[in-house]
Amino acid sequence: MYKTSIPLDIDSPPKNLPLESYKSKYQPISTLGNGSFGTVDLVKFKFHKFHLLKYHDDKKGTLLYPLEDSKYNLSNLVAIKTMKKRLPLLHDYKNVKEVKFILSVQSHPCLVQIYEMFIDDVRYQLHISMEALNQNLYQLIRSRRNIQFSSPTLKSILSQLLCGIKHIHKFNYFHRDIKPENILIISTQQFYGSKEGIPPYRKNDNFIVKLADYGLARHVTNLKPYTAYVSTRWYRSPEILLRQKSYSQPLDIWAFGAVAAEIANFTPLFPGSNELEQIWKILRVLGSPLVPETSNNKYVIPLGGYWKDAQMLAHNLGFVFPEETGLTIDEVIHNPNLGQLAEVIQSCLLWDPNLRPTAVEVSRMAYFKESVSLLDRYFDNDIPIQVTLNKFSGIPSNPGVSSNYTTAFNDMTTDTVGSSTKKILTPTQTKRSSNRKNVIHSDCDFTKFYDDPNATGEENYFSGYVAESDKIQPSSGNTNDIYNICHAWMNKENKVNISSPASDKEPRIEYKTSVVPNKPSFTRFSLESEEVMNL
Incomplete structure (x- = not known):
């Protein structure tokens, strides 16, 4: 039997990465997913949840600091991410990017709460214990069977997601992997335990939304060579697809725009099967980024605007952008009642x-101005629980408002985002041949993406494990586990080569298999009920 070697610094573990016993605190239940970094397991914390929360009352300014929202969710079920690679020294784990991110970014209600990080005393592997929500946004959309969100719920989901992104950017990081699978979600009533427990500022939120998976997050000052294989392909920005040597926070804004369009339409906007097709999908929607060589009075600025670096980057990859007019924003966002959201999506893409x-700047646009500012008043200041209780009781307090943001773009257009002058980038409706109308939907049947006849419509709630977990043996990892979920940390895509489309694999493309279990959930909280489907 292989014997694990003992690190030389075992007697002096890092300050924020203590050496602890995994088995004495956690009981494994099921494997949620596997990736190149490690595995994520659903586990039960063996003691009261307050013991887990109080460990890091002194960690304010990090994602380890327990927010008041976390104290409402008293479920003992947590997710633990375990790093596969074992490093020679315990202090080597301090340099893991995700560890640095967790210790650099302040806790926020729109980010998945981290409960603790530790190194186990048997195999000396890194473990990250975190909040476990019921499902991700991709699963929720798919289980609704093309019944789209109401306008208030759509705005609530996107506002919370934007708050999470804005918070990460505030600390000069960017996420690099924003996609529906990394957006975790739970009904507000279930998160707070009852309708009476929902705080006033959450009354308009039917769902609690949290951005997850910080494994690819990077600081803006990191000047090391960047990899082109970050971000899931469908949400990958042009600067990554075209192999620009550096990129930063704008790639998160692109991904946010793509996700927003997907949530609004219930269809992915750019579902490329490989990187070459991904670029072509973007071209078909946004039009060519190249400025035309000859002036034409009838020429309309394409939806995606121009990009002076695009031609050179494409040339370096051995191809030339064809002439493509693209679509109008009305052809991308079909709902005429979402005009303000359409402006947001266009500005992001x-x-x-x-x-x-x-x-x-996105948060200040007309669509988000009120909803995000309402959340910011409570979120950005990390209001202590006593202040929160005082507010509920009518006792005045003055927590103050912080709004110290900086922007890193000095060469931006002088047009103000969201203002009428920005509409210069909005193509007018032009006459197109009938075979170009709604070309975004002509390549494949998008209804199969989210309309699965085998889906049960049940949410994947974890609460059933609380009563049953003592009877459950740890999962063996097979596909017949009691709980099989396409979780946020599952299956990072394999590296791809732009010249070898066949090597570019995307686990999510297999839509014939439902991510919703055939067996009803323990709580029997059905998404098909009128109360939920009308949200």
Whole structure:
């Protein structure tokens, strides 16, 4: 039997990465997913949840600091991410990017709460214990069987997601992997335990939304060579697809725009099967990023605007952009009642990363102005629980408001994002041949993406494990586990080669298999009920 070697610094573990016993605190239940970094397991914390929360009352300014929202969710079920690679020294784990991110970014209600990080005393592997929500946004959309969100719920989901992104950017990081699978979600009533327990500022939120998976997050000052294989392909920005040597926070804004369009339409906007097709999908929607060589009075600025670096980057990869007019924003967002959201999506999906708005600027656009500012008043200041209780009781307090944001784009257009002058980038409706109408839907049947006849419509709630976990043996990892979920940390895509499309694999493309278990959930909280489907 292989014997694990003992690290030389075992007697002096890192300050924020203590050496602890995994088995004495956690009981494994099921494997949620596997990736190149490690595995994620659903486990039961063996003691009261307050013991887990109080460990890091002194960690304010990090994701380890327990927020008051976390104290409402008293479920003993947590997710633990275990790093596969074992490092020679315990202090080597301090340099893991995700560890640095967790210790650098302040806790926020729109980010998955981290409960603790530790190194186990048997195999000396890194473990990250975190909040476990019921399902991800991709699963929720799919289980609704094309019944789209109401306008208030759509705005609530996107506002919370934007708050999470804005918070990460505030600390000069960017996420690099924003996609529906990394957006965890739970009904507000279930998160707070009852309707009476929902705080006033959450009354308009039917769902609690949290951005997850910080494994690819990177600081803006990191000047090391960047990899082109970050971000899931469908949400990958042009600067990554075209192998620009550096990129930063604008790639999160692009991904946010793509996700927003997907949530609004219930269909992915750019579902490329490989990187070459991904670029072509973007071209078909946004039009060519190249400025035309000859002036034409009838020429309309394409939806995605222009990007002066695109031609050179494409040339370096051995291809030339064809002439493509793209679509209008009305052809991308079909609901005429979402005009303000359409403006947001268009501003995010610009070819030139320097012309995309910052997260702060997006939050100030008309669609988000009221909803995000309402959340910010409570979220950005990390209101202590006594202040929160005082507010509920009518006792005045003055927590103050912090709004110290900086922008890193000096060469942006002088047009103000969201203002009428920005509409210069909005193509007018032009006459197109009938075979170009709604071309975004002509390549494949998008209804199969979210409309699965085998789906049960049940949410994947964890609460059933609380009563049953003592009877459950740890999962063996097979596909017949009691709980099989496409979780946020599952299956990072394999590296791809732009010249070898066959090597570009995307686990999510297999839509014939439902991510919703055939067996009803323990709580029997059905998404098909009128109360939930009308949200």
